[in-house]
Amino acid sequence: MTKQLTPNIPDYELLDTGEGEKLERFGRYVVRRPEPQAVWRKSLGDKEWLKADASFLRDTKSEERGEWRLKPEMPSRWMISFDYKDMHLRLRLALTSFKHVGVFPEQAANWEFIYDTITELRSAGIERPKVLNLFAYTGGATLAARAAGGDVTHVDSVKQVVTWARENMESSGLDGVRWIVEDAMKFVEREVRRGNRYNAIILDPPAYGRGANGEKWILEEHICRMLECCAELLENENAMLVLNLYSMGLSSIVARTAVHQAFGAPRSEQLGELYFEDSALKAIPFGTYYRFRR
Numbered sequence: 001m002t003k004q005l006t007p008n009i010p011d012y013e014l015l016d017t018g019e020g021e022k023l024e025r026f027g028r029y030v031v032r033r034p035e036p037q038a039v040w041r042k043s044l045g046d047k048e049w050l051k052a053d054a055s056f057l058r059d060t061k062s063e064e065r066g067e068w069r070l071k072p073e074m075p076s077r078w079m080i081s082f083d084y085k086d087m088h089l090r091l092r093l094a095l096t097s098f099k100h101v102g103v104f105p106e107q108a109a110n111w112e113f114i115y116d117t118i119t120e121l122r123s124a125g126i127e128r129p130k131v132l133n134l135f136a137y138t139g140g141a142t143l144a145a146r147a148a149g150g151d152v153t154h155v156d157s158v159k160q161v162v163t164w165a166r167e168n169m170e171s172s173g174l175d176g177v178r179w180i181v182e183d184a185m186k187f188v189e190r191e192v193r194r195g196n197r198y199n200a201i202i203l204d205p206p207a208y209g210r211g212a213n214g215e216k217w218i219l220e221e222h223i224c225r226m227l228e229c230c231a232e233l234l235e236n237e238n239a240m241l242v243l244n245l246y247s248m249g250l251s252s253i254v255a256r257t258a259v260h261q262a263f264g265a266p267r268s269e270q271l272g273e274l275y276f277e278d279s280a281l282k283a284i285p286f287g288t289y290y291r292f293r294r
Contacts, residue, residue, distance in 0.1 A: 002252065003272045005289070007108035011080035014276040016049070017284050018042030026093055026101060027080040029053040033099050035284070043280035056099045068095045079171070082140075084112050087147040090171040091140065092164065102138045102164065106274035106286040107204075110242055111144035113291060114202065117240045118148035121199055124238055129199035132233065134184040135209075139165030139177075141202045141242070146174050150200065155180040155187050157212040183211025185222060188229040200240040201230050207246060219250070227262035234263070242291040244274075255290035266292035
């Protein structure tokens with residue numbers, strides 16, 4: 001089933017988009033960042049955009065890096081909350097040189113799905129569903145699975161990011177996550193050799209990245225091998241997969257085709273785009289998703 005998803009997260013608001021930028025509210029603070037997909041004109045005037053507490057200025061020598069211009073009252077770190085049923089997450093935000101702030105708010109739609117699915121697996125008699133979160137970043141999906149009672153393994157190649165995720169776990173009143181600092185491909189290949197199995201696998205791979213020891217990850221070159229390994233790790237019944245793609249040009253149909261080749265056709269599936277609308281109702285996608293149950 002194809003479905004476009006926009007989550008309800010009170011601590012986040014997309015205020016305006018246009019002319020290659022987006023204006024967002026995270027908790028109390030307003031952030032201005034580049035957004036290449038915002039090809040239309042802005043709806044708010046310059047006066048509103050200039051009120052941003054933090055504005056990202058791209059380095060002219062780099063496609064990715066830059067620096068932040070801050071208002072005097074803007075802290076270097078702050079917190080936001082996300083609540084859903086009995087899940088209460090507290091997430092630390094910070095301004096990074098890659099324009100990110102430590103959370104992708106569109107993923108809240110997947111956090112709800114993960115929480116509900118792990119809860120359902122427990123109701124079906126699996127006391128502690130085993131969950132593997134790959135390219136796990138600061139841990140929103142990890143914490144959703146743990147809050148639902150999953151036995152979670154969190155894998156990311158950047159030690160500082162894993163430390164950040166651990167802080168988010170502690171701030172959210174959770175514990176018991178298994179933290180792994182390693183290249184995701186190497187980890188899953190070793191898990192296959194060990195014969196380990198999981199009830200849920202979450203994949204949030206970047207378009208391009210580096211492993212803990214400099215291993216190169218290019219999404220289009222490595223995603224099929226990654227999915228093949230994950231297919232060997234996922235249980236044949238009472239199982240879930242969540243895949244996100246941020247590489248521009250790779251649609252949810254591409255994700256479904258690649259997943260079907262590796263895993264076969266599932267019992268039920270959902271796919272589409274994760275998006276938000278700004279205050280002028282201009283909708284902008286922030287990635288594609290594919291997820292299934294079996």
